[in-house]
Structures are given as structure tokens and as C-alpha cells.
Amino acid sequence: MEPGSQDPVVVALSRLVPAGVDSGRLARESGRQLRWVAAGSATPPVVLVSGAGEVGLDWAVVLPSLAERSRVIAYDRAGLGASDPDSRLTLDSQVRDLVALLDDVGPAVLVGHSWGGLLAQLAAFASPDRTLGLVLLDPFHEDSTAEVPLALRVSSNLLLNAIPVLKAIGLFDRIAANMGRTLAERCTDDLEIQALITEAYRASYRTFGQVTTIRAENRLANTCTREVRAARATSAAPDVPMRILTATRGKPVALRQRSGDLANQTAAVFPRGAHVVVPDSGHYIHKDQPAAVVDAVRAVLAQANP
Numbered sequence: 001m002e003p004g005s006q007d008p009v010v011v012a013l014s015r016l017v018p019a020g021v022d023s024g025r026l027a028r029e030s031g032r033q034l035r036w037v038a039a040g041s042a043t044p045p046v047v048l049v050s051g052a053g054e055v056g057l058d059w060a061v062v063l064p065s066l067a068e069r070s071r072v073i074a075y076d077r078a079g080l081g082a083s084d085p086d087s088r089l090t091l092d093s094q095v096r097d098l099v100a101l102l103d104d105v106g107p108a109v110l111v112g113h114s115w116g117g118l119l120a121q122l123a124a125f126a127s128p129d130r131t132l133g134l135v136l137l138d139p140f141h142e143d144s145t146a147e148v149p150l151a152l153r154v155s156s157n158l159l160l161n162a163i164p165v166l167k168a169i170g171l172f173d174r175i176a177a178n179m180g181r182t183l184a185e186r187c188t189d190d191l192e193i194q195a196l197i198t199e200a201y202r203a204s205y206r207t208f209g210q211v212t213t214i215r216a217e218n219r220l221a222n223t224c225t226r227e228v229r230a231a232r233a234t235s236a237a238p239d240v241p242m243r244i245l246t247a248t249r250g251k252p253v254a255l256r257q258r259s260g261d262l263a264n265q266t267a268a269v270f271p272r273g274a275h276v277v278v279p280d281s282g283h284y285i286h287k288d289q290p291a292a293v294v295d296a297v298r299a300v301l302a303q304a305n306p
Helices: 008-016 063-067 091-105 115-126 150-168 171-187 191-203 208-223 225-234 253-269 290-303
Strands: 021-027 033-039 046-049 072-075 108-113 131-137 241-246 272-277
Touching: 008 021, 008 033, 008 063, 008 191, 021 091, 033 063, 033 091, 046 091, 046 115, 063 072, 063 290, 072 091, 091 108, 091 115, 091 225, 108 115, 108 290, 115 131, 115 225, 131 290, 150 171, 150 208, 171 191, 241 253, 241 290, 253 272, 272 290
Parallel strands: 046 072, 046 108, 108 131, 131 241, 241 272
Antiparallel strands: 021 033, 033 072
16 A cells, blocks of 8 residues: 545544544556555554445544554545546456455455445455454345335435436535534534534545446445355355344334344354344444444454454
């Protein structure tokens, strides 16, 4: 990694994290680059993998606490935030980008939310020697979509299709600002830092390319079933400490039950896997119940073998 220049995300996180942050860009094929931000210095490192359409800044609530005991790296996937787009976004390209980051930072504990939880698993299958542990937050599972109510699937598809229009009329920018403001309020009571985080979040979704990637990633999640099943069937889970945290708030009963069953199945694949239901949390566990996430990561770090 090479040192990166200051940007709104670095400015905001440098104020939020007492010891400050550093940043840089990881070179990939065809000259494109991935932007990363890191805090802390202790080993082994922790790599944070965001949900579909989300950016490294989405980890801001837990970043300061995690950085107290480890070097923590959050990155923007291709086409999101400050990372260059990939000319052909695929599941394989996203896994390869994550493995390349692991090659660069060295063996690490992977912490993935939702879609990022699936990517973390696939990276662990592809690069077991670089994976010291896993913490998966309400992870996406390729078999979960069948339990999503039809009305919810239809409304989600309508929203995804409307994203370019919302961006064109300025409504998406307002949505991003509101999301950034909510994130900022969960991070700190300092109004000045809140303003910096809100602006950094808006900057992460400033271009049409960025919002187009949101739609592309979500569509990828809806079409990856066969590819993920093949990867699971041909891969061995590494013998590393692994925790799955799942949420219940806001999920229909059938989806809640199915999510729990799939989490148990996933945990059982790993020799040291465990599934924990986090009370009073929605899908964004790292924002709703950050202490539960920090505790889980620290538990895995304590059991990891560098």
C-alpha cells in the first residue's frame, strides 16, 4: 500500500479516532485502484468488508473501539466511495480484490456485514493461509432470497431501478445526507465531527458511477446462487475461530427463522464456528449494537493464531 492523500473520509475519521488514521490505494489490474483507510497498529490486523452498495465509512461506529487493540482496515469496493470502478463487476472480481487486500496486509481477521459476510467467507475459502478468523454480521446467504416476501422483493427491485432517476433529480443526494447524518449521530455527540462525517458520507455517493454500482452489487446478490453453491461445494472451510451474529428486528417471521437456520448451517461448516443472535438489533448490527460486534471481534482475535 502507498500512502494516500487527504479526502473527506480521512478528515472525518482522523477527528473521530483519537490516534488518527492513515489511508492509501491498492493497485489492481488495468490500472484501477482500491482506496483503504486504516486505524490502530496492533496485530493481527482486522479487515472490514461492507454490505452491498456500502462503503468503508459505514464502519465508523465501531472503528475507534476496534482500533484500540488492532490495526483495522476498511476499504471501498470497486466503483464505490473513492475506489475506481471495475469494467466488469462480478462475484469473482470482488473476491479477488479482497484476497489481493489480504495479500497486501498479511494474515487477518475478516469482519463482513451482509453481502460483505459472503465475500469474507469466499475469500477465506480462496485464501485460507491469509485468514485468521471470521466475524459475520447478519451475512447474506445465497439461499435466503426464496424466503423474502414477494412484496418486499418487488419494492426492492423498484427502488434499485429508480436509483439513477433519484440521483438525477437530486433526491438520492438528500437520502445520502440523511444516512450520513444518522451514522454521524451514532458515532459521536461532537457536532463538528458529525458534520464532517455527514459530508464524507455524501462525498462517497457523489457520482452516477457510485450509485450505479449500488444497483449492480444488489443485482449480483440476486444472481449468484449457483456460483456460490459451487464455491461452497469445492472448498474447505479453514480451521479458524468464526462467529456469526444475526439480527431479528424488522424481519418477517419466516425470514427470521430461515436466516437463523442458514446461519447455523454456515457456522457448522467451520470447525470453530458459532452462531449468536443479537437482541434488539436490526440488520446493521455494527450500528445498532456496536458493543456486541466489538466483543465478537475481540473474542476471535484472542483465539486467532497469527
